[in-house]
Amino acid sequence: MSAVWHPFTQHGLGEDFPLITRGKGAELFTKDGGAIIDAISSWWVTTHGHGDPRIAKAIADQAQQLDQIIFAGFTHQPAEDVAAGLRAIMPESLTRVFFSDSGSTSVEVALKMALGFWTHRGESRSRIVVMDNSYHGDTIGAMSVGARGVFNQPYDPLLFDVTSIPFPEGDAQPTFDALEAACRDGAAALIVEPLVLGAGGMKFYSPQVLAEMRAICARHDTLFIADEVMTGWGRTGTLLACEQAGVVPDILCLSKGLTGGAIPLAVTMASEPIFEAHLSTDRAKMFFHSSSYTANPIACAAANANLAIWREEPVLERVATLASRMKARVDALGETLPIRNARISGGIAAFEMGEGDGYMAGDVPAMMRHCLERGVLLRPLGSTIYLMPPYCITEGQLDTVFQAVATI
Ligand SMILES: *Cc1c(COP(=O)(O)O)cnc(C)c1O
Numbered sequence: 082m083s084a085v086w087h088p089f090t091q092h093g094l095g096e097d098f099p100l101i102t103r104g105k106g107a108e109l110f111t112k113d114g115g116a117i118i119d120a121i122s123s124w125w126v127t128t129h130g131h132g133d134p135r136i137a138k139a140i141a142d143q144a145q146q147l148d149q150i151i152f153a154g155f156t157h158q159p160a161e162d163v164a165a166g167l168r169a170i171m172p173e174s175l176t177r178v179f180f181s182d183s184g185s186t187s188v189e190v191a192l193k194m195a196l197g198f199w200t201h202r203g204e205s206r207s208r209i210v211v212m213d214n215s216y217h218g219d220t221i222g223a224m225s226v227g228a229r230g231v232f233n234q235p236y237d238p239l240l241f242d243v244t245s246i247p248f249p250e251g252d253a254q255p256t257f258d259a260l261e262a263a264c265r266d267g268a269a270a271l272i273v274e275p276l277v278l279g280a281g282g283m284k285f286y287s288p289q290v291l292a293e294m295r296a297i298c299a300r301h302d303t304l305f306i307a308d309e310v311m312t313g314w315g316r317t318g319t320l321l322a323c324e325q326a327g328v329v330p331d332i333l334c335l336s337k338g339l340t341g342g343a344i345p346l347a348v349t350m351a352s353e354p355i356f357e358a359h360l361s362t363d364r365a366k367m368f369f370h371s372s373s374y375t376a377n378p379i380a381c382a383a384a385n386a387n388l389a390i391w392r393e394e395p396v397l398e399r400v401a402t403l404a405s406r407m408k409a410r411v412d413a414l415g416e417t418l419p420i421r422n423a424r425i426s427g428g429i430a431a432f433e434m435g436e437g438d439g440y441m442a443g444d445v446p447a448m449m450r451h452c453l454e455r456g457v458l459l460r461p462l463g464s465t466i467y468l469m470p471p472y473c474i475t476e477g478q479l480d481t482v483f484q485a486v487a488t489i
Pocket of ligand 1: 182183184185186188216217218219274279280308309310311312336337
């Protein structure tokens with residue numbers, strides 16, 4: 082019996098787990114050599130493909146040069162290069178780069194930066210505004226600003242109070258009104274997943290709604306935190322989803338595709354006023370956050386290789402090609418199956434199938450088994466089936482994925 086306790090897994094259902102030994106491009110390989118197409122980018126992280134040679138080489142080289150160094154009181158070139166590389170392609174007003182190691186910690190850092198900002202400015206703003214159905218991670222703070230439900234019910238007594246605004250279904254006016262009211266009450270910050278709510282069910286909303294929410298926050302000096310942990314790195318067709326709305330956040334969270342999905346790393350980018358609020362000769366005003374592996378050099382080397390790929394290769398063209406290939410196949414699927422609410426944004430395709438809505442709807446383990454038997458890794462969110470493959474997935478591999486979906 083294995084001693085491993087897996088994430089988001091009910092071990093009581095007695096499932097066997099495939100043992101994966103290798104990954105290449107859009108494929109994973111099991112111990113006995115079987116190929117599985119990774120149609121969800123190994124939980125939304127793999128962008129260019131598994132085993133990207135440039136990223137793998139950067140990791141190997143850096144591991145021999147400098148593996149780890151305390152990041153308080155020291156710096157190193159890989160981290161300096163990541164910060165400079167991000168500054169060159171991310172919105173100009175995001176002048177500061179704080180490193181951590183996962184999407185959840187990048188969110189915790191963003192929330193602490195927002196509260197630090199208001200505290201050091203001498204204003205008692207601490208209320209965080211969130212959108213219904215959001216997901217920002219599984220640590221206590223990240224869960225607090227995410228949707229409440231079956232996933233966090235046991236921990237509810239530990240979660241802090243937030244103000245929720247409705248997800249903009251059709252008419253977004255109730256969303257704007259609720260946000261306006263919260264901001265008028267002196268909210269510290271709004272945290273939002275731009276354009277696509279991932280774990281909440283791949284729910285899409287328009288760039289116009291995002292732009293209006295940003296404008297409302299700006300009018301009231303409420304900080305605007307964009308959690309682009311999933312949507313960043315081309316997932317919605319642009320480097321950042323925020324670009325499609327022409328908005329720039331005060332604080333930006335990035336992780337997942339930051340290293341191409343090869344190794345954990347995250348950054349929280351902040352505008353100069355946020356940094357300046359912590360800038361003082363008073364040590365009590367420093368930003369009190371660290372993790373042991375902050376800006377780990379090996380992870381930073383992987384991020385630099387990813388940044389080089391973005392500079393030198395036509396990544397967004399690959400995403401556009403993937404989008405049109407998925408659109409053709411989703412349209413065809415809709416002609417033979419009763420799928421609902423089909424939608425595509427860059428490298429994400431989603432639709433609902435079967436009865437009911439929500440995470441616990443549908444027999445997800447059975448659907449996953451069905452796809453695995455056909456060499457496809459999919460992990461539906463209840464009745465929501467989605468594809469989010471690495472950008473290198475081939476037409477033939479997409480056909481295999483859609484054949485598996487068509488027979489669910
Ligand atoms: C995945 C995700 C997170 C959490 O990232 P981890 O690396 O799993 O901690 C946070 N926000 C969003 C939008 C995500 O999709």
